[in-house]
Amino acid sequence: MYCNLNQSTVVSDNRMSTGPSDIEIINRVLKGEQQAYAELVNRYQGYVFTLALRFTKNREDAEEVSQDIFIKAYRSLADFRGASKFSTWLYTIVNTTCITFLRKKKLEVHSLDNEKVFEVADTKDSGFSANQVEQKSRINMVNRAIEMLSPDDAEILTLFYKAEQSLEEIGEVLGLEPNTVKVRLHRARQRLKDKMEKYFTQEVKDLN
Amino acid sequence: MNKQNTIEDRLWDYIDGYGSREERSDLEQLLESNLDWKEKYRELLEVHHMLHSSELQEPSMRFTKNVMEEIAKYHIAPATKTYINKKIIWGIGLFFITLIVGFLIYGFSQVDWSAANSTSNQYIDLSKVDYSKIFNNTYVNVFMMLNAVLGLMLLDRYLADKRKTFKKEM
Secondary structure (H helix, E strand, C coil): CCCCCCCCCCCCCCCCCCCCCHHHHHHHHHCCCHHHHHHHHHHHHHHHHHHHHHHHCCHHHHHHHHHHHHHHHHHCHHHCCCCCCHHHHHHHHHHHHHHHHHHHHCCCCCCCCCHHHHHHHHHHHCCCCHHHCCCCCHHHHHHHHHHCCCHHHHHHHHHHHHCCCCHHHHHHHHCCCHHHHHHHHHHHHHHHHHHHHHHCHHHHHHHC | CHHHHHHHHHHHHHHHCCCCHHHHHHHHHHHHHCHHHHHHHHHHHHHHHHHHHCCCCCCCCCHHHHHHHHHCCCCCCCCHHHHCCHHHHHHHHHHHHHHHHHHHHHHHHHCCHHHHHHCCCCCCCHHHCCHHHHHCCHHHHHHHHHHHHHHHHHHHHHHHHHHHHHHHHC
16 A cells, blocks of 8 residues: 655655664554654654744644644655655645644734735734843844744744755745745845844844 | 845855855955945844754653654555546546537537638627527537536535534634
8 A cells, every 4th residue: 555665766854864764764654663653753843843833923832733743744654755855745744734723723824025014013022022031042032033023934944944944945845936935035034133133132232 | 225135135145055156256255345245244144143043942741742642543544646546537637628629629610611701891780690599509508507507506515615604603
């Protein structure tokens, strides 16, 4: 019923150099070794959870959505043909599941090109004072600034910087052309820079 | 604003490692000679490093266990290609293409091409068209009836969906 993925024909994920490759694990799971899937969950839970958190904005929902994503990925594992990296395939599921979650929650999904969006975002953020930043570490500050962005911007930054996806792979995940991804990435970084200048000026100075 | 965007786009490309060798070397020269560009580059590089330093968030300790408990209830669904028969898809496609081509051939064969030349200078008086000749044809009537039935089925489906949504909201 299931076809084994040939190691030579699949795109491997070089990020994980230790332990069995994703493809080896997937083949074991497809052969009925269900427990092997735990290894994939351990490997990608941070990436999936962080991406989900960019959309849901709270940990409880992010955990529920992440769980849903791993279950969906497990159920459709036989459909993974190895044409792309497993991570890229998984992030496609993350993207669709998170969009569905937002639709269900009837939250506003902001378009990148809609200027009004940022007016709304700015208003929402206006209650956020720099003094509320508990830890003045660089990492924490960047994470807080990313949280202030729209899910679209936060997702693209996370995919590029943390999930180590190329423009082509991000394009595959989001269903966009690589050039469009590049433009969106530039804009997302610019917006992040604006947020940091607006809300974390003092922190940036302290860190420098 | 556009100029500013162009500067930033070029700098981001340089930071990300995109662009040809020539473009990169041109930009390097520009960065050495132009203080504004150098300052902008420093700013963007700072954002770039900060983004690299951001950390992944981790779910609760029980997360993997929860997932594994959940998936124990499920089976892996068979690959889509195993239950979607491509021959059937191609068969359906071929059927419709044959049908369309058939209709086109039949339609064109019914056209009296010589008549078009003789009446090309005359206007058609729509009020004098005998519609009964068109709608008196049995095939046309059957076709119209089928369309009417399909339309009613579509309407019924639309209303059923509406009813379901209404019930859910209640």
